[in-house]
Amino acid sequence: MWTVIDSPIGELRLVEQAGRITAIEFSPFGDADGRVRGPRDDAHPVLAECARQLGAYFARELKDFDLPLAPVGSAFQQRVWAQLQEIGYGETASYGQVAGRLGLTNAASRAVGLANGRNPIPIVIPCHRVIGANGTLTGYAGGLERKQLLLELEQDALF
Incomplete structure (x- = not known):
């Protein structure tokens, strides 16, 4: 699942898999990178919480994120x-x-x-x-x- 939010640094695409954030992508978005994103779901709880925390970060109200993360890498x-x-x-x-x-x-x-x-x-x-x-x-x-x-x-x- 994924959603897109506005931010002071441009649109950000937030991506989750199995209840964990797997990516935050800068616009312009590239879809030919082979990453699984699934359908858009602006109301998904993990994506909504990520959007809320990013909003608080950009408003200078949050310094430490508390999100379930699952970055894929070596x-x-x-x-x-x-x-x-x-x-x-x-x-x-x-x-x-x-x-x-x-x-x-x-x-x-x-x-x-x-x-x-x-x-x-x-x-x-x-x-x-x-x-x-x-x-x-x-x-x-x-x-x-x-x-x-x-x-x-x-x-x-x-x-």
């Missing part, structure tokens, strides 16, 4: 995505820092970056909080403009 990707959820609201970490937190050397930064870019549940699994070692914004599946807006939203909410 064991390494799962480890990276779990580590991303440890980066607090309004905080950032470099790819090398994420690698270090996984017990890997800085040489694994590229692999962390690739896993970060494959995160199917952005915002909730906060891949936007990972930046370059020198503090620069680096690639983001939703585009650097969206990444910057998300980081600014969190920074502004802290003050």
Whole structure:
């Protein structure tokens, strides 16, 4: 099941399977990627709760999501995505820092970056909080403009 919501960073498609969020997709939406989405259901309880929490996040009323998640990926990707959820609201970490937190050397930064870019549940699994070692914004599946807006939203909410 899936639904679409409006947000300050454009339309987002929320996707669930078996009662768990499996994807949050940025517009324009691509349907030829082989992902199972099923029919649209704007009233599905998990999708409605995800929409509510995202709305509260964008309104700066929610800092921690509490949703059932089921991102699909390799064991390494799962480890990276779990580590991303440890980066607090309004905080950032470099790819090398994420690698270090996984017990890997800085040489694994590229692999962390690739896993970060494959995160199917952005915002909730906060891949936007990972930046370059020198503090620069680096690639983001939703585009650097969206990444910057998300980081600014969190920074502004802290003050």
